[in-house]
Amino acid sequence: MEPAAVTASASADGGAFLEFVDYAISVITSSGGDGSESPGAGPAPARPPWGWTVAQVLKSCRAYSSGVTAAILLSDLFQSWTEQRKSLTAKTKVEVTSLLNTRSKRRRLPTTVTIDSIHEKNFLSPKSVLEAVVIDVFVLPGTNIYMLTLGDMWSTSTIDLYLHRRYYNYIGQHCILKKGREVVLTGCCLRTAVVEGSGHARILPTEYMVILLDEEKDEDAMLLAAQFCTYSFSSMMEEKSRNDVVYSFYARIEKIETLEPFGCTERKQIVLVDNDDEKIKFILWGEQVSLANLFRFISLYTSFNCLSQAIAS
Incomplete structure (x- = not known):
């Protein structure tokens, strides 16, 4: 056979x-899910990686030295991938549980949705609340965009968030x-892009995220003491140049109260009490009112102090 014919035959076989x-x-x-290849789109990617598939096909071909049909290869691949996903699902659930087991268990908020339900419905309302734990922080390859892989204690799957x-x-x-x-976030929208013909669900960036600190942990307790315990409400009232100071x-x-709208702008008022039992009012405007669903205890940074002794975010 001529060299050119050999090359053409090899090329055809490879194709x-x-x-x-x-x-x-x-x-x-x-047959196995939504086809996402994202590491955070489920307990394991629903779409098997290309390299993994090639390796499994070659492994099966070696195992059936006398010959193998496409149906047998597909059966072996499906079984191997199912076992792989079950293993990764169990590992993810154990990891989320281990990350949360040292924290005091909080009651689930009324508007909280689970990550599993997001994947099932392929929908996330901006008014929904997501209570999650950070599984991983990484940079999207080829960009300077940070991503968070989030899990929750009620789900076996995870999801990626554009930070x-x-x-x-x-x-x-x-x-x-x-x-x-642990983080709590709202105002989220789901992004489903087409990647190599498959769905790829991620959460778009949201400004409305609360980072939870744990007073029982030394690192968090030191941060609270150093960053948030400098001022009291009474000292803020006494400052003559208080609008020039970052508190x-x-x-x-x-308590949290609903105020009369300012024109077409929705408003909510949060009454805050400091360690000296002094009170002050914190005002949320417009889209910020959704934050009221996330608050239990609050530390504020770079708030704006109004002359009416209320704080506007």
């Missing part, structure tokens, strides 16, 4: 093999937004 790999991936994906840039300063070796940190303080919520 048929690659076509079968792509076909096998599409079959497994269509809003206002929170980038909280990422780093000695910063608070890291693996194991941060720690307080508890006494």
Whole structure:
């Protein structure tokens, strides 16, 4: 056989093999989930990685030295992928549980949705609340965009969040937004893009995220003391140039009230009490009112002090 003919034959065989790999991936994906390849889109990617599929096909071909049919290869692939997903699902659930088991168990908020339900419905309302724990922090390959992989204690799956840039300063070796940190967020929208013909669900950036600190942990207790216990409400009232000062303080919520709209702008008022039992009013405007669903205890940073002794966010 001429060299050119040998090359053409090898190329044809290679093309048929690659076509079968792509076909096998599409079959497994269509029968096993939404097809997402994101590491945070479920307990394991519903779409098997291309390299993994090639390796499994070659392994099966070696095992059936006398010959093998496409149906047998597909059966072996499906079984191997199912076992792989079950294993990764169990590992993810154990990891989320271990990250949460040292925290006091909080009651689930009324408007909280689970990550499993997001994947099932392929929908997330901006008014919904997501209570989650950070499983991983990573940079989207080829970009400078930070992503969080989130899990929750009620789900076996995880999901990726595009982190809003206002929170980038909280990422780093000695910063608070890291693996194991609990967060509560709202104002979220789901992004479903088409990646190689499959659905790929991620949460778009939201400004409305609360990072939970634990007073029982030394690191968090030191942060609260250093950053939020400098000012009391009474000292803020006594400042003559208070509008030129950046305040941060720690307080508890006494009550949350709905105010009359300002024109077409919705408003809510949160009555705060500090450690000296002094009270002050914290005002939420417009889209910020959704934050009221997240608050239990609150630390405020760079708030704006109004002359009416109310604080506007």
